[in-house]
Amino acid sequence: MDMVIQPAGRVQGEVKVPGDKSISHRAVMFGALADGVTQVRGFLPGADCLSTVDCFRKMGVEVEMLSETELRVKGAGLDGLQEPSDILDVGNSGTTARLMLGILAGQNFHSTVTGDASIRRRPMGRVTGPLREMGAVIDGREDGRLAPLSVRGGGLRGINYDSPVGSAQVKSAVLLAGLYAEGMTGVKEPEQSRDHTERMLRAFGVPVTEQDGYITVQGGSRLTAAEIEVPGDISSAAFLLVAAAILPGSDLIIRGVGINPTRTGIIDVLREMGAQIECLNERISGDEPIADLHVKAGELKGVTVRGNLIPRLIDEIPVLAVAATQAEGVTEIRDAKELKVKESNRIATTAAELRKFGAQVEELEDGLRITGRTKLQGGAVVETYHDHRIAMAMAVAALAADGAATIRDWESVDVSFPGFAQLVQNIR
Ligand SMILES: O=C(O)C1=C[C@@H](OP(=O)(O)O)[C@@H](O)[C@H](O)C1
Numbered sequence: 063m064d065m066v067i068q069p070a071g072r073v074q075g076e077v078k079v080p081g082d083k084s085i086s087h088r089a090v091m092f093g094a095l096a097d098g099v100t101q102v103r104g105f106l107p108g109a110d111c112l113s114t115v116d117c118f119r120k121m122g123v124e125v126e127m128l129s130e131t132e133l134r135v136k137g138a139g140l141d142g143l144q145e146p147s148d149i150l151d152v153g154n155s156g157t158t159a160r161l162m163l164g165i166l167a168g169q170n171f172h173s174t175v176t177g178d179a180s181i182r183r184r185p186m187g188r189v190t191g192p193l194r195e196m197g198a199v200i201d202g203r204e205d206g207r208l209a210p211l212s213v214r215g216g217g218l219r220g221i222n223y224d225s226p227v228g229s230a231q232v233k234s235a236v237l238l239a240g241l242y243a244e245g246m247t248g249v250k251e252p253e254q255s256r257d258h259t260e261r262m263l264r265a266f267g268v269p270v271t272e273q274d275g276y277i278t279v280q281g282g283s284r285l286t287a288a289e290i291e292v293p294g295d296i297s298s299a300a301f302l303l304v305a306a307a308i309l310p311g312s313d314l315i316i317r318g319v320g321i322n323p324t325r326t327g328i329i330d331v332l333r334e335m336g337a338q339i340e341c342l343n344e345r346i347s348g349d350e351p352i353a354d355l356h357v358k359a360g361e362l363k364g365v366t367v368r369g370n371l372i373p374r375l376i377d378e379i380p381v382l383a384v385a386a387t388q389a390e391g392v393t394e395i396r397d398a399k400e401l402k403v404k405e406s407n408r409i410a411t412t413a414a415e416l417r418k419f420g421a422q423v424e425e426l427e428d429g430l431r432i433t434g435r436t437k438l439q440g441g442a443v444v445e446t447y448h449d450h451r452i453a454m455a456m457a458v459a460a461l462a463a464d465g466a467a468t469i470r471d472w473e474s475v476d477v478s479f480p481g482f483a484q485l486v487q488n489i490r
């Protein structure tokens with residue numbers, strides 16, 4: 063479906079964004095493995111998280127949807143999952159695929175995991191490698207590096223894994239397998255990735271410790287059902303933060319957004335660029351810090367973003383590139399090769415689509431160089447490569463353009479932010 067986005071003078075008002083995708087996935091998965099009934103509020107009813115629900119239902123877990131955002135997961139216990147009689151289809155969701163592979167590695171049954179065309183291109187060797195090292199039998203295309211993947215799990219031994227990438231999906235997959243392994247399992251990463259798994263495992267009563275730089279769990283640790291309050295997703299809020307930062311006269315409040323420090327790179331960088339962002343009513347909700355974000359437009363200037371900041375804003379880089387087109391001078395994003403293995407190659411797709419608005423964007427081996435400030439041109443017909451973040455980033459570019467833009471395959475937005483188009487309409 064095509065979506066036509068009209069320019070907006072500014073954005074204003076008060077809004078809420080849907081629940082955090084990373085936390086919603088984990089609430090369902092950990093609830094499924096727990097003893098007792100887990101209650102989840104603020105769940106993201108996006109396509110990716112619904113894929114997680116579907117996969118765990120196929121393994122016999124009862125998930126009751128009390129409303130779109132509230133669900134009850136009847137835990138099967140650590141060893142209660144059943145062999146699925148059909149393929150586990152994760153749709154477009156890398157998080158479902160990789161975290162679930164960690165769980166499947168611990169099961170004494172056979173399973174097959176696949177997903178859409180994008181998932182079948184994304185690297186799975188980063189999880190199947192360490193899971194095989196732990197003892198899981200995994201096969202698939204390219205010697206088990208690409209889905210479809212078949213898993214025969216069980217009989218795992220704990221390892222200390224030095225991950226070559228700062229990836230929460232890798233860390234989580236290994237730690238989840240570690241719950242089923244003999245002894246201790248640890249993961250060390252080159253840059254710290256989001257820590258929702260560690261926080262939520264603790265909320266489910268599993269000790270997660272740090273030993274010699276390894277984040278560690280003890281095999282056999284049982285999970286006890288918990289009540290999970292999912293905060294608003296800062297990765298979704300990012301589209302609104304950038305819209306408000308670049309549209310002069312904007313003044314927007316986004317209520318109840320997760321501000322876990324492993325996720326707030328976008329706030330740090332937008333502030334450094336010159337946007338005004340305040341965190342109001344900072345509080346702890348369950349296991350995660352949250353706040354209301356008050357953002358106002360500013361005169362933006364270019365910045366360099368690299369190193370350990372990258373995992374703290376990895377999913378926000380396409381929309382950060384849009385902000386950079388409206389900043390004076392050069393913005394460089396480096397050390398971000400990981401962008402190439404997301405739903406699309408986000409270095410290539412961000413550059414190609416932003417150029418359609420007249421932006422000056424150079425693709426780098428490990429990132430992007432954007433030179434501002436450019437008055438973005440209307441009339442673009444944007445391809446989205448079925449990548450929700452590209453669709454929404456380009457919608458934000460359209461808000462700042464001098465005419466309407468058409469965004470192709472808009473339905474991908476439902477992966478993480480159902481209702482985005484309506485919400486943007488309401489804050490004009
Ligand atoms: O663990 C998670 O929930 C996620 C981790 C990140 O991926 P990587 O682990 O591949 O960096 C992120 O890009 C993804 O949207 C969600």
Ligand SMILES: C=C(OP(=O)(O)O)C(=O)O
Nearest residue numbers: 154155156157377404451
């Ligand atoms: C990369 C993303 O998700 P996943 O890896 O779960 O597909 C994303 O949401 O931007």
